[in-house]
Amino acid sequence: MTSNLERDVQPRTPTPPFRAIKSLFIADFLVLTKSTRALLAAVMSPIYVLVISRSSKAQTRLGGSPFLLTLSVTLGLLSLSLVSYTMVVARDRERGVFQRLRITPTPTWTIMASRILMQVVVGEVLTLIVLIVSSQLLHVTLSFIDYPKTMLITLLEALVFLSLAQSLVGLVKSATTISALGSFLYAALLLTGLLGVSGVLGTTFQSFAKWTPVGAIMAVFQAALSQSPWNGHTTLALLACFGYVIVFGFIGVRYFRWEAR
Amino acid sequence: MEAEVTLNNRVILSIVDLVVDFGQTKAVDGVSLEVNQGEIFGLLGPNGAGKTTLLSAIEGLVKPASGRVVVAGLDGAKDRTKINAILGVALQSTSFQAELSISQLVRLYGGLYNIEMNSGAIRSSLESAGLSEESNKRFKQLSGGQQQRLSLLIANIADPLLLLLDEPTAGLDPQSRRKLWGVIEQNRRDGGSILLTTHSMEEAQSVCDRVAIIDHGKIITVDSPKNLIEKHSSDPRVLKVARGQVTLEDVFIGLTGGEIRD
Numbered sequence: 001m002t003s004n005l006e007r008d009v010q011p012r013t014p015t016p017p018f019r020a021i022k023s024l025f026i027a028d029f030l031v032l033t034k035s036t037r038a039l040l041a042a043v044m045s046p047i048y049v050l051v052i053s054r055s056s057k058a059q060t061r062l063g064g065s066p067f068l069l070t071l072s073v074t075l076g077l078l079s080l081s082l083v084s085y086t087m088v089v090a091r092d093r094e095r096g097v098f099q100r101l102r103i104t105p106t107p108t109w110t111i112m113a114s115r116i117l118m119q120v121v122v123g124e125v126l127t128l129i130v131l132i133v134s135s136q137l138l139h140v141t142l143s144f145i146d147y148p149k150t151m152l153i154t155l156l157e158a159l160v161f162l163s164l165a166q167s168l169v170g171l172v173k174s175a176t177t178i179s180a181l182g183s184f185l186y187a188a189l190l191l192t193g194l195l196g197v198s199g200v201l202g203t204t205f206q207s208f209a210k211w212t213p214v215g216a217i218m219a220v221f222q223a224a225l226s227q228s229p230w231n232g233h234t235t236l237a238l239l240a241c242f243g244y245v246i247v248f249g250f251i252g253v254r255y256f257r258w259e260a261r
Numbered sequence: 262m263e264a265e266v267t268l269n270n271r272v273i274l275s276i277v278d279l280v281v282d283f284g285q286t287k288a289v290d291g292v293s294l295e296v297n298q299g300e301i302f303g304l305l306g307p308n309g310a311g312k313t314t315l316l317s318a319i320e321g322l323v324k325p326a327s328g329r330v331v332v333a334g335l336d337g338a339k340d341r342t343k344i345n346a347i348l349g350v351a352l353q354s355t356s357f358q359a360e361l362s363i364s365q366l367v368r369l370y371g372g373l374y375n376i377e378m379n380s381g382a383i384r385s386s387l388e389s390a391g392l393s394e395e396s397n398k399r400f401k402q403l404s405g406g407q408q409q410r411l412s413l414l415i416a417n418i419a420d421p422l423l424l425l426l427d428e429p430t431a432g433l434d435p436q437s438r439r440k441l442w443g444v445i446e447q448n449r450r451d452g453g454s455i456l457l458t459t460h461s462m463e464e465a466q467s468v469c470d471r472v473a474i475i476d477h478g479k480i481i482t483v484d485s486p487k488n489l490i491e492k493h494s495s496d497p498r499v500l501k502v503a504r505g506q507v508t509l510e511d512v513f514i515g516l517t518g519g520e521i522r523d
Contacts, residue, residue: 014342015375023372027361034360096356103320104373105346105419259322 046072166252279328303469349421406437
């Protein structure tokens with residue numbers, strides 16, 4: 001047996017983060033296009049809300065068209081984060097996909113950065129779809145400046161929900177438990193945000209609900225769409241959103257384990 | 262300071278007094294060994310002996326409690342991404358994204374090793390692995406042999422200096438196993454070094470220049486398969502289990518004990 005011992009042993013450079021994120025992003029996009037059920041659920045649920053509330057009577061009862069628009073976007077983003085994102089991360093962790101990616105010469109943070117970026121992009125596209133559909137069904141007319149404002153708030157909303165989702169996959173390892181908890185949190189947060197903020201469950205619950213992630217982000221969203229005036233509560237709600245991103249994000253990064261064992 | 266890739270006496274991998282523990286259990290207990298450039302080095306051990314954990318520590322997937330891993334002069338604790346750039350790895354439970362086709366996987370891993378792979382390059386690499394007909398199939402749709410060939414193709418994608426293979430021929434038929442040995446030997450002929458774990462004594466004798474027998478996280482003995490047989494052929498523990506002429510399997514069972522491990 002012979003071997004080429006004179007083989008050139010040159011230093012190899014690790015892959016630049018941008019290059020790694022580009023490759024991972026393309027792969028994550030391809031995975032997403034093949035996860036049609038999760039994607040359809042995230043897109044169809046907000047569209048469904050818009051369709052069933054398209055009569056003016058329904059709109060008035062449900063809090064007006066800007067509220068319905070905010071609700072639809074929140075519904076979609078919450079589903080993307082707490083159901084879709086958590087399930088994909090938990091599943092890939094159990095399969096060992098992360099371990100395989102970690103032994104490549106790329107900074108480890110790029111693996112999650114690409115996935116989070118993908119969710120944010122999908123969230124923005126979802127919001128755009130909701131805006132277009134709501135302009136047709138609910139006859140919501142937004143000014144030119146409302147579009148970038150909505151996109152910016154969508155970014156914040158996506159980050160709030162994704163940090164919450166990240167803390168879930170950080171604290172819980174089992175994919176089955178994550179799936180169950182994700183679905184529970186999705187329903188609980190949505191109902192707390194909706195019913196709590198509306199006041200139908202009483203004033204005490206209303207005061208609590210408006211500081212939940214859904215309550216806070218909906219207050220900011222509606223103020224940004226000029227449905228309600230920007231006041232002290234809106235500023236505090238905005239700060240609460242940033243606080244959620246920092247706290248949940250910290251928990252999600254600190255306790256996250258790449259392997260399922 | 263930029264770390265340089267240097268080879269002292271052509272040692273590609275140096276493990277010094279490595280300890281990996283999981284709570285109270287020491288999975289790797291003070292292991293020291295060296296793998297030379299151009300060498301095929303086999304790790305033999307019963308289930309739970311610490312083979313995969315040792316490989317995981319070299320790969321940077323588990324953090325050692327103490328000791329050092331040095332690959333081509335680079336410190337495992339400080340230069341992890343640089344080490345990953347010169348390592349090729351095929352994991353025991355290789356798991357790629359199930360939704361991607363194998364050509365998409367090759368493109369992804371090419372990108373992660375900073376190698377631009379156009380369609381032609383992907384096609385030719387799949388052809389070289391005998392997988393051109395399967396380019397649109399997903400990983401799970403491949404046979405066991407095809408999965409191993411893809412794992413090896415991806416492990417070799419950046420022409421690594423050191424290839425780590427965790428039970429590369431487990432579950433393969435004899436034809437696929439022989440073909441894989443050919444790939445491993447070709448890699449060595451090209452100047453690469455290979456560290457593999459195996460349960461197959463036949464594999465250890467056929468392809469490995471040296472083997473280490475590991476049990477309970479400790480290296481029991483290291484030498485060429487031939488020398489190991491010679492060295493231990495008069496050991497009473499080995500003679501007790503030998504059926505006729507002493508084989509590597511007799512040495513292995515004699516030194517690690519006959520009880521079944523889970």
